[in-house]
Amino acid sequence: MANAPFSTLEEFRGALKAMPEADKAAIDAAGERNGQLTKPPGALGRLEELAIWYAGWRGEAAPKISRPQVVVFAGNHGVAARGVSAFPPEVTEQMVLNFQHGGAAINQLCRTFGAQLDVHALDLTTPTADFTQGPAMSEAEVVSALRTGWNSVDAGADLLVTGEMGIGNTTSAAAIAHALIGGEAEDWVGRGTGVTDEGLALKAQVVNEGLQANPQATQDALQTLRCLGGRELAAMAGAIAAARHHSIPVIIDGFICSAAAATLEKAEAGALDHCVAGHQSAEAAHAAVLKALGKEPLLALGMRLGEGSGAALAIGVLQGAVACHSGMATFAEAGVSDG
Amino acid sequence: MANAPFSTLEEFRGALKAMPEADKAAIDAAGERNGQLTKPPGALGRLEELAIWYAGWRGEAAPKISRPQVVVFAGNHGVAARGVSAFPPEVTEQMVLNFQHGGAAINQLCRTFGAQLDVHALDLTTPTADFTQGPAMSEAEVVSALRTGWNSVDAGADLLVTGEMGIGNTTSAAAIAHALIGGEAEDWVGRGTGVTDEGLALKAQVVNEGLQANPQATQDALQTLRCLGGRELAAMAGAIAAARHHSIPVIIDGFICSAAAATLEKAEAGALDHCVAGHQSAEAAHAAVLKALGKEPLLALGMRLGEGSGAALAIGVLQGAVACHSGMATFAEAGVSDG
Numbered sequence: 087m088a089n090a091p092f093s094t095l096e097e098f099r100g101a102l103k104a105m106p107e108a109d110k111a112a113i114d115a116a117g118e119r120n121g122q123l124t125k126p127p128g129a130l131g132r133l134e135e136l137a138i139w140y141a142g143w144r145g146e147a148a149p150k151i152s153r154p155q156v157v158v159f160a161g162n163h164g165v166a167a168r169g170v171s172a173f174p175p176e177v178t179e180q181m182v183l184n185f186q187h188g189g190a191a192i193n194q195l196c197r198t199f200g201a202q203l204d205v206h207a208l209d210l211t212t213p214t215a216d217f218t219q220g221p222a223m224s225e226a227e228v229v230s231a232l233r234t235g236w237n238s239v240d241a242g243a244d245l246l247v248t249g250e251m252g253i254g255n256t257t258s259a260a261a262i263a264h265a266l267i268g269g270e271a272e273d274w275v276g277r278g279t280g281v282t283d284e285g286l287a288l289k290a291q292v293v294n295e296g297l298q299a300n301p302q303a304t305q306d307a308l309q310t311l312r313c314l315g316g317r318e319l320a321a322m323a324g325a326i327a328a329a330r331h332h333s334i335p336v337i338i339d340g341f342i343c344s345a346a347a348a349t350l351e352k353a354e355a356g357a358l359d360h361c362v363a364g365h366q367s368a369e370a371a372h373a374a375v376l377k378a379l380g381k382e383p384l385l386a387l388g389m390r391l392g393e394g395s396g397a398a399l400a401i402g403v404l405q406g407a408v409a410c411h412s413g414m415a416t417f418a419e420a421g422v423s424d425g
Numbered sequence: 426m427a428n429a430p431f432s433t434l435e436e437f438r439g440a441l442k443a444m445p446e447a448d449k450a451a452i453d454a455a456g457e458r459n460g461q462l463t464k465p466p467g468a469l470g471r472l473e474e475l476a477i478w479y480a481g482w483r484g485e486a487a488p489k490i491s492r493p494q495v496v497v498f499a500g501n502h503g504v505a506a507r508g509v510s511a512f513p514p515e516v517t518e519q520m521v522l523n524f525q526h527g528g529a530a531i532n533q534l535c536r537t538f539g540a541q542l543d544v545h546a547l548d549l550t551t552p553t554a555d556f557t558q559g560p561a562m563s564e565a566e567v568v569s570a571l572r573t574g575w576n577s578v579d580a581g582a583d584l585l586v587t588g589e590m591g592i593g594n595t596t597s598a599a600a601i602a603h604a605l606i607g608g609e610a611e612d613w614v615g616r617g618t619g620v621t622d623e624g625l626a627l628k629a630q631v632v633n634e635g636l637q638a639n640p641q642a643t644q645d646a647l648q649t650l651r652c653l654g655g656r657e658l659a660a661m662a663g664a665i666a667a668a669r670h671h672s673i674p675v676i677i678d679g680f681i682c683s684a685a686a687a688t689l690e691k692a693e694a695g696a697l698d699h700c701v702a703g704h705q706s707a708e709a710a711h712a713a714v715l716k717a718l719g720k721e722p723l724l725a726l727g728m729r730l731g732e733g734s735g736a737a738l739a740i741g742v743l744q745g746a747v748a749c750h751s752g753m754a755t756f757a758e759a760g761v762s763d764g
Contacts, residue, residue, distance in 0.1 A: 414529060
């Protein structure tokens with residue numbers, strides 16, 4: 087079992103600065119291989135760059151994806167008491183049971199693409215503090231969630247998706263995006279699981295109150311995560327960092343996952359170089375978060391469910407890309423004229 | 426083995442008029458089921474409509490995809506002698522061998538998504554006639570190709586992808602699109618496997634010559650297919666029609682497949698109701714063909730390979746959609762509050 091190499095937020099920051107880079111020799115070898123495969127140059131479009139990117143992180147010219155892992159974290163949010171969700175907070179725990187019994191969307195997607203699914207419920211009976219009144223988490227709480235996330239990653243996995251469940255967490259993600267990227271609160275709040283116009287205005291107000299109550303959240307990205315995040319957001323950040331530590335490529339999910347991931351990139355530029363964006367959420371602000379991260383989503387199918395579902399669907403795209411790259415014959419092997 | 430129920434082009438036209446429709450009771454039952462699944466309404470976005478569409482064609486409220494079939498047809502084109510491709514015509518046969526030996530992109534994608542792959546080489550030693558001099562195919566030739574396509578479909582399959590290989594066939598597809606949809610030849614020609622600016626101008630000229638040499642091609646869509654198509658395009662059309670006959674949903678591939686499919690829709694409105702578009706090709710004119718067909722592609726990853734590769738990649742999306750729809754628990758089953 088992995089053991090997270092940090093026990094304070096500053097040690098986590100240090101770990102982010104000590105992360106491995108992609109293997110340049112593997113990137114070069116994969117690029118050379120790509121140029122010899124039986125297809126016109128560039129005819130596989132984005133699949134080609136995806137496969138080369140994946141090869142770089144795995145350190146192999148012709149890698150395989152055989153052990154994808156999906157980890158879903160669940161947390162409860164003090165701010166849910168402000169009525170920012172269309173669903174009651176009990177749904178977080180009910181959905182954890184649904185994950186455990188195999189009945190949720192993410193269970194079906196993991197089966198479809200052969201991914202291992204792990205679910206971590208994070209202190210559901212103790213919601214984070216209402217961030218309109220001060221920090222959502224203490225240092226000990228955020229570090230605990232980061233460590234849970236880090237330790238959840240299977241070092242033998244070769245692809246990671248992180249997902250979440252947490253009633254109220256689009257409000258937390260909106261507050262994080264606002265603190266990290268700027269603009270107005272209204273730019274970052276959306277319908278979530280289905281709030282009304284009135285609910286939307288309330289979410290914007292709550293986000294503004296959150297930033298006012300947490301001045302340090304706009305100064306430092308790890309403080310943003312602590313003050314405005316939730317346990318499941320911190321755990322996703324910890325898992326994404328652990329994946330980098332183990333050279334495991336990551337597919338980032340929707341708005342909430344991307345907001346959590348953005349705290350890493352803001353804390354340490356390049357911290358998400360091992361990540362691609364799986365799916366552009368129907369949650370309106372997601373596109374702007376991805377733009378800020380410089381990530382072009384692989385899919386855009388109007389999903390807005392969470393659970394890692396958009397990224398899990400994109401596992402198939404990455405599997406296809408890597409299978410083509412590593413399995414196709416070269417022009418020489420196949421005796422095909424190369425133009 | 427299926428036996429195509431037509432032996433003339435007019436009998437094929439008749440078969441198109443006698444096709445089954447989707448099962449309305451299954452659509453209603455699937456829609457009702459969708460509303461009870463453990464997710465906020467609409468949160469799976471396009472996956473929800475895809476699953477309901479699929480359920481309608483399969484006649485089941487909660488269907489499964491267990492036998493996807495990919496059929497690739499290869500043909501040679503007289504018009505290739507005009508120099509419209511960056512590759513020599515021998516590549517068609519070389520790539521057929523590559524398919525048979527498992528070395529092409531489509532082989533890897535079929536393995537990734539568990540699809541059966543069948544390859545049919547169509548009289549490669551006898552290219553179709555150069556359509557700038559008159560019809561590419563006689564009635565007997567186009568009917569033979571339609572029949573091969575029809576008979577290639579496994580009646581026990583539950584999803585079909587049709588793909589193609591044929592040096593010169595983007596020029597054939599451009600001529601078909603121009604004849605069916607209108608505009609200027611320049612609107613429909615593209616880089617194909619990688620022609621130069623000069624090659625592009627030549628393709629437009631060849632397309633114009635093709636329409637001038639075949640006045641009947643702009644009068645009737647099945648004549649369009651005969652006069653401007655190739656054997657692999659006719660075979661794809663035959664296979665797509667057979668799938669409809671067997672109530673097997675189809676994922677349409679890129680520019681060439683879509684041009685072939687468009688002849689069916691133009692011959693009989695609604696003939697492609699059992700089809701979704703898998704991937705928007707980097708071949709520039711593909712978007713306009715899909716728009717004319719009213720089909721929104723599932724993926725847009727810059728691919729332009731043919732072989733059915735874009736549609737094959739989209740098998741994963743449809744598998745995910747149907748798995749969620751048929752495998753998820755309802756709110757009642759999972760004991761989750763539905764807001």
